[in-house]
Amino acid sequence: MxxxxxxxxxxxxxxxxxxxxxxxxxxxxxxxxxxxxxxxxxxxxxxxxxxxxxxxxxxxxxxxxxxxxxxxxxxxxxxxxxxxxxxxxxxxxxxxxxxxxxxxxxxxxxxxxxxxxxxxxxxxxxxxxxxxxxxxxxxxxxxxxxxxxxxxxxxxxxxxxxxxxxxxxxxxxxxxxxxxxxxxxxxxxxxxxxxxxxxxxxxxxxxxxxxxxxLKDIKSKYSQKNVSLTYDGDISFLASNPMVESIADYGNTTGIKLKDANQTQQLLRLLLDKNVTVKKFDANDISLQEIFIELAGHEDLGKNGKEVRNV
Amino acid sequence: MFNYRVLAVIKRELREKLFSKAFIILTLMIPGLIIVFGSVQALLYSTESKGLKFDFVVEDGSLLKNFQKEFSQQDFVTQKHYVFNYSTMTREDFKRYVQNKKQEIIDEKLTGIIFVPSSALKDKKIEYYAKTPQNISLSRELERPINKIFLNIFFKSKSLSTEDLDFARSGVDFTGFKVSKDEKIAQEGYGNIVLSYALSILLYISLLMIGQMAMQSVIEEKGSKIVEVILSSVSAKELMTGKILGSAITGVAQMAVWLGTILAVASSALIALPPEITMNIKPDLVIYVMLNFFIGLVLFVSLFSMMGAIFDNAQDAASGNMPIMMLIIIPFFIAMSMMENPNKPYIEIASLFPFASIIVMPARLALIDVPVWQQILAVFINLLTIYALFPVAGKIYRIGILRSGKKPKWSEVVKWLKYKY
CATH class of the missing domain: 3.40.50.300 (P-loop containing nucleotide triphosphate hydrolases)
Structure with a gap:
């Protein structure tokens, strides 16, 4: 209702x-x-x-x-x-x-x-x-x-x-x-x-x-594509892998965004196959902020041109 | 349209305006101020001309007594406004005398010297020597007694009776009689001119005051952003209606206080007005003025509220509302010009014209008998104007109050009318 x-x-x-x-x-x-x-x-x-x-x-x-x-x-x-x-x-x-x-x-x-x-x-x-x-x-x-x-x-x-x-x-x-x-x-x-x-x-x-x-549904939907990874070794091969959408290096951890949420297990297997030492693999929660930026943040925030101002 | 929300807005407006200390004080003060200004002016006038010293020089010594006797009976001597020092001398001597007195005049120890040459008996020309010779009050006050002496001397040789002399001396007394539908033709003093004057001034002051207050209050609501909170409870139309009615009631109450004062003064036995300014105030005139003014306030306050909604600060609004001010100021001057002759053709038009009739019609009614159909027509035309204007003012108000930022151009305001809001 x-x-x-x-x-x-x-x-x-x-x-x-x-x-x-x-x-x-x-x-x-x-x-x-x-x-x-x-x-x-x-x-x-x-x-x-x-x-x-x-x-x-x-x-x-x-x-x-x-x-x-x-x-x-x-x-x-x-x-x-x-x-x-x-x-x-x-x-x-x-x-x-x-x-x-x-x-x-x-x-x-x-x-x-x-x-x-x-x-x-x-x-x-x-x-x-x-x-x-x-x-x-x-x-x-x-x-x-x-x-x-x-x-x-x-x-x-x-x-x-x-x-x-x-x-x-x-x-x-x-x-x-x-x-x-x-x-x-x-x-x-x-x-x-x-x-x-x-x-x-x-x-x-x-x-x-x-x-x-x-909110619960939205977050679970979007978080499935997101993996945060802590590792030793070389993961440069991931950049050209078809199941990876983007990789963001945060220093200690690396954020990997997949094209499909169902591929997290495949990713883990791939990392192990390539002899990467996986210390932490977290198909974790995603913040609303990240979802928002993903959906609307592609353009420069300062240049969003026309907006409704004071009307 | 009229519901508890509008009522709540009206109540708040009344609390804010009618029952505010500042407004009550101002309302009570304005009739007081007019009286105070009047008496201050009179006071200044009387103190200004207190104890002014003049030398009064007559060439023909035989006339001197006449002047002394005549002047001594005049107010300006008995009340010691003017002090005269009389003397006789020939024109030759007088020329030297003026030279000697020059310094005294410049130092203002002596206000001036009046010289009556012998020739004055024929041509009535006398001379005045002073630092500021263009003294209107002096010439106005001396003119009559001096003329009287000249006339007396002139006609004495013509062997006329004193009766004839009195007639020749007296000026023309223009007594006005008001011709009206009433049976008797009543002698009329200046009372109705005073009333017409007072009505014009009071209507003018109140319209400006209430209009400005209404505009300020819209600007305040807009500027302090309170309007959006209020619009979550009432519609813009209800808010505007409440504000306009609140202002109109405030204005009518103010006018009631003022007219009540005039009525009380005019009919009171305690304050006896001189017969020349006795006013003839009929109750139906008072009722008509109030009704007409209420409609006028609704009309003007709609416009002022609209202006307040367009602008978001008092300075912008002050320049923007000039056209509306003109709708008050011009009729006021038309009403003023009526005192001279209320039968000018443009006055009849102005007294029926929307906006203008609010001031001009009451002023005209106080002076002459206006046909009843014209009185009704004036009200009807204003009601029609409200009917035509209200939707436009309402729409601009509705759009304007939620806008802020840059001062809008008039062309933009016109565009607002096409918006679907």
């Missing part, structure tokens, strides 16, 4: 195709990562999911119905570019954002105070936001995202600009929300965070989906 289905979304700005026929599914109860470098089309996709942008074509389906205001009420959204009203007071801000989601009254007031206490902001509840430190403003922003108990939490580049304490705090919130069975969708260009947090991912590059699925 999918909580959210994105179907053939396309969005063009002037002549630039920001999102190109993107389709993916967000399963119930998952932490879902939208991964790609800056300008790949992540924010545009999220904005279309949030109904902030109208797609040129395609649609976003929430548990069987097209998204609209109903979805907005169930979402807690933390955009990459975040902000608060500087002149508003802390508690007032929380109540205002909850009111926009249709929640008001004593209960939400109590809940806001609970959150403030938990995040050590209760004493500042009557302070103006401009008087808070940047770290405290970030905390407050998290509270506004989750105070109305959303079913979905969408975080766009949540770690950008966060201090280490708040990075941990945010991680706690995410885990807590997952335990409560909420769906968490976040976009990031930081692969190691995505790797640690997500169970499902979709990788987007130049507006196109280049990879999607459960």
């Amino acid at each position: 999918y909580a959210l289905e994105v179907k053939n979304l396309t969005k063009t700005f002037d002549k630039l195709v920001a999102v190109d026929n993107a389709s993916f599914e967000v399963p119930e109860g998952s932490i879902f990562g939208l991964i790609g470098r800056n300008g790949a089309g992540k924010t545009t996709t999220i904005r279309m999911m949030m109904n902030i942008y109208l797609p040129d074509s395609g649609e976003v389906v929430l548990r069987g119905t097209k998204v609209g205001q109903d979805f907005k009420n169930q979402v807690g959204y933390l955009p990459e570019e975040r902000g608060l009203y500087k002149k508003m007071k802390v508690l007032e801000t929380l109540l205002y954002f909850a009111e926009l989601k249709g929640k008001s009254g004593r209960e939400i007031h109590k809940k806001a105070e609970e959150y403030l206490k938990r995040f050590d902001l209760y004493d500042r509840r009557l302070s103006k936001i401009e008087d808070l430190s940047k770290g405290n403003q970030q905390k407050l922003q998290f509270i506004t995202t989750v105070l109305h108990e959303p079913e979905f939490i969408i975080l766009d580049e949540p770690y950008s600009g966060l201090d280490p304490i708040n990075t941990n705090l945010l991680r706690e919130i995410i885990i807590e929300m997952k335990q409560k069975g909420k769906v968490i969708i976040f976009s990031t260009h930081l692969m190691d965070f995505a790797e640690k947090m997500c169970d499902h991912i979709v990788m987007i590059d130049h507006g196109k989906i280049i990879l999607k699925g459960a």
